[in-house]
Amino acid sequence: MNPEPSWCRFDPASRRLTLTVHVQPNARVSEISGLHGDALKVRIAAPAVDNKANAALIDLLHRLLEFPPSLIRVRHGSHG
Numbered sequence: 001m002n003p004e005p006s007w008c009r010f011d012p013a014s015r016r017l018t019l020t021v022h023v024q025p026n027a028r029v030s031e032i033s034g035l036h037g038d039a040l041k042v043r044i045a046a047p048a049v050d051n052k053a054n055a056a057l058i059d060l061l062h063r064l065l066e067f068p069p070s071l072i073r074v075r076h077g078s079h080g
Contacts, residue, residue, distance in 0.1 A: 006038040019061075023077065025053040030060045 004010065007020040022036035027043030034041050046056035054074045062069045 005040075007035070007040040021057070023048075023053060023057055030056055032064070 009018045010016070011018070020039045022039040022041045024033075024041065024043045025046060025048040027045050029043065030045045031043050032040060033043050042057060042060065044053045044056045044060070046052040054077075057074065058069050058072045061067065061072050
């Protein structure tokens with residue numbers, strides 16, 4: 001059995017999935033691009049202004065994970 005990757009944690013008691021991501025805004029396309037240390041590297045085709053990169057990150061995760069956008073939260077980095 002493979003252990004969970006360090007960037008992904010699931011808490012069965014709260015049914016919460018937590019992802020640690022390193023976001024690179026202003027990319028040509030939005031995509032998962034590998035690892036950045038202990039984080040999943042995500043390129044986002046939106047600038048890091050006016051919450052645009054966070055909104056694009058939520059949209060990408062919504063499409064890839066098929067979770068409703070209302071259930072996806074950005075906990076850190078929401079102001080920078």
